[in-house]
Amino acid sequence: MLEASIQGLLHIFTVNSIIFMFLGIGFGLIIGFLPGLGGIVAMALILPFAFGLSPTEAFALLIGAHTGTLFGSSITSILFNVPGAAKSVVVCFDGFPMTQKGEGIRALAAGAMASLWGGIVGAIALTLALPVMKMVMLALAAPEYFMMAIWGLTIIAIFSDGSVLKGLVAAGFGLAVSFIGMDPVTGTSRYTFGISEMIDGFDFPVAIMGLFAVSQMIKLYVKGGSIVERDIDLAGSKTGIMDGIKDSIRHWRLVISSSLLGVFIGALPGVGASIGSVAAYGHAVQTSKHPERFGKGTVEGVIAPEATNAAVEGGHLIPTLAFGIPGSEVAVILLAAFVMLGIQPGPEMLTTNLDLVFNLVWLIVITNIFSTTFGILISRRLVRMTTLPGNILVPIILAVCFAGAYAINGNIFDVVVCVFFGFIGYYMDKYHYSRADMIIGMVLGLMIERYMHISFTLYGQDFLLQRPISLGLLALVLLSLIYPFVRKTLKARKQAKGV
């Protein structure tokens, strides 16, 4: 095993592999910058170029591109509230408020470092988990996935900006929007009003772009000034980088637990990275000493989803390599690359091609190191963009958003949807209906419905009682709901005693 690990590492340190890795990272950063286009787009576009390359060169190119998009999309999420990819949307929740407070550089550095730690933990977990993951995967079924989605909904109260009721309404609205389109069980076209473009529902990245980016630009125009209403020198301060790096080390427990959560969620087939980042955020809130600061610009709110997003990559590779089952859309592209290169994923991969498995593990680590270093180096310059007046940013960001919304599916209807959600997002923000809650509802809606139907079909109406793991998860959900109230009451009593 050690020999295979060393061999895997040596494969990377060839001139060709290094060149392809840097090309991939650079390409990924650019794609990550463009709103709505995530790692899947970067890898799909770069896949044809992998044809004819050796497996190690091809993996360097593909993994490099994907890792690059992670940081690229985080930059726009933190600085402009424009999520580059669906899984980066959670980074906006605290990253953008940090930027508004003049701590954008700290947020970028903390996010980049958390991403690096997450990538490393993900790679280590991938190495260790391969032999035991099969058992875990077989132990979980639809009822457990259903309960995990329900658990995701429990973090709604965090974003409710004072009004829990409005937060619940926003989440209900998000869930309702996720039901628009074809019903996954019966195939019924629901709430589409005969519009054929709506049969597949609203495209998630398009809706996010509208809700966050377009609405933010309208708000910026109305408000005037710039994103950061602080002194330019303060926004680009040198200390921010070190603060961000220190933050990621100070919150090492959060980094490790979020990364492990990412690996676990990544290993579950069909559970996307966006759900992973939502879960990580919820976990960060529930374990934080200051949950009331979340959503208002706390660094823990950036660290947790960034670590998870990076670790998910290692997780996705577990079922892909071990069983040939892609854990995500990105893993599908990787699987296609395996086939193209004549490699058969599955149990054999762990015996005959173990050096290639370790090559992938090392690539995750090394590409993360390079993209983090590069990200930190350019962060000071990037943050200065947020001090530009809105009158300069608004037309350019709107133009890129329109182009990005169209480019996702090549459908002009998506641009209309983007604007529609932009207006909804603007008014939701104005009247304090949390957009974050709406997004959580949209992410989890279909998952809840799909796994509830499967659970009913397979286990009947009392499916929860038949599955001990589900019951355990249900207890966890109830604890998550009760705990904040208990803590609040205890805190109030403590304060009353103090007075």
Added chain:
Amino acid sequence: MSKRAQENIIAFIFLFFFIAMIVISFDYSPKARMVPVPIAVVSAVVMLLQIYLMNFRKDIELNVDAAELLTGGRSADSIVEGKVHDEVEEVKVKKIEGGKEHVGLLIVLTYLVMTLLIGIMPAMFLFVFGFFVWISKTHWIKALLIAFVTEISVYILFIFVLEVQFYEGWLVKLILG
């Protein structure tokens, strides 16, 4: 219009949405409406509760917090939020005046209509140029340059690198067939 009236309008729009969803759902099979209907019902009930609290409990703030009502007093969230706001206010620098809300919405809507009529690339050029000239009050040569650079950047990234075939617009289709 008062803030309370505005809040009520938004709340009733949400309520209408959830009720409409419930009504429409009865056209679908029981399986297809099994999840959406309970969610719409719960959301509508929550919305009604919010409307009731907003209008009949005038002693509380508009953004009423259910947890606050249960525990009494001001929530920790609002205290922290207030502090953050104060900190930002202290270091605020010279502010550029903003525009009116309806103008902001109209600008985005105009850009959308332009995109639908003449296509993504020409609309982008005209929008960026127009915005800089009329809204940002930039000199037209500088505005032209910015619009040109934006156009070229988007062209390189989307058309050249990503090979996206951009939408050409209804008018272009109508004229060229």
